[in-house]
Amino acid sequence: MKISATVTLKKDVLDPQGKAVNQTIKNMGFKNVTDVRQGKYFEIEIDEANKEKAKEIIEDICKKLLSNVVIEDYIINYK
Amino acid sequence: MRSSVIVFPGSNCDRDVAVALEKFHIKNQMVWHNDTNLPKTDLVVLPGGFSYGDYLRTGCIASKSKIIDDVIRHAKKGGLILGICNGFQILIEAGLLPGILLRNIGLRFLSKNVFLKVVNTDNQFCLNYKNKDIIQLPIAHNEGNFFAKKELLKMLEDNNLIAFKYCNKNGEIEENSNPNGSSNNIAGVISEKKNILGMMPHPERLIDPLLSGEDGSILFTSLIKS
Numbered sequence: 163m164k165i166s167a168t169v170t171l172k173k174d175v176l177d178p179q180g181k182a183v184n185q186t187i188k189n190m191g192f193k194n195v196t197d198v199r200q201g202k203y204f205e206i207e208i209d210e211a212n213k214e215k216a217k218e219i220i221e222d223i224c225k226k227l228l229s230n231v232v233i234e235d236y237i238i239n240y241k
Numbered sequence: 242m243r244s245s246v247i248v249f250p251g252s253n254c255d256r257d258v259a260v261a262l263e264k265f266h267i268k269n270q271m272v273w274h275n276d277t278n279l280p281k282t283d284l285v286v287l288p289g290g291f292s293y294g295d296y297l298r299t300g301c302i303a304s305k306s307k308i309i310d311d312v313i314r315h316a317k318k319g320g321l322i323l324g325i326c327n328g329f330q331i332l333i334e335a336g337l338l339p340g341i342l343l344r345n346i347g348l349r350f351l352s353k354n355v356f357l358k359v360v361n362t363d364n365q366f367c368l369n370y371k372n373k374d375i376i377q378l379p380i381a382h383n384e385g386n387f388f389a390k391k392e393l394l395k396m397l398e399d400n401n402l403i404a405f406k407y408c409n410k411n412g413e414i415e416e417n418s419n420p421n422g423s424s425n426n427i428a429g430v431i432s433e434k435k436n437i438l439g440m441m442p443h444p445e446r447l448i449d450p451l452l453s454g455e456d457g458s459i460l461f462t463s464l465i466k467s
Contacts, residue, residue, distance in 0.1 A: 175388065176422075178348050202297075227305065230298060230334070233341050233388065 170201035254289035261445040287328030300330030329439035340389040346422025368463040376456035378442035387423035405429035
């Protein structure tokens, strides 16, 4: 089963990279872009047929490794 | 006193800190990250560098190394742990110190000397800074922007768990002396039991007049003071 996870900074955490990207977008002339937040995207191949079980495992991995729950949120997506 | 410097793939200040420890007659051993047990040791040092190429988050992959379980046991027994720069990032990712180190606010790698105020001298690492609490040490990092939520900052301040703050040459803690955007100018924090210190500046780089100063030596002489 292929599952993906997206990790993003929490709203109240400063994101200097996103800010720099946002500024560059503006400099390029895309005037109506107001904000950019940068995150990470993971594609995970998991050998588990049971969807619920797979979800649990990925959730655990997200909490323990892929995100730092102090500053980041994660969303798990199924294909 | 015996010390163990943990070496990760990508550590690059491990030998510098070993030289510093040995200069002050601390018996040091290098320990590979893949080992499961620490040798008999009083102090564990997590050195600076770029462990695992800073992949995922700085210090994150190193914090899942085999040896870290034993480092955590060492911490729980009250053993001393010093994390410098990348070592500080690893301590945070391992959950041994609170907060998080984000990218520098200016998005630049910073390599320069900074002034520091030693805020807490009541711990084994900073005892000898009682006589000199405004010091200068080098920083060299890209992710040194210490971030903590308001409640955590208050807890750190109220419990005197901040070891170093960035300041100007007169020891005044002000915005202009904050190189990386750290909350409350924090450059180093200690654990509640005061046995763990994490700091972004590099004391091991200023231990000899030939290296243009000895403010770092004071940390090592504090360690051997009983």
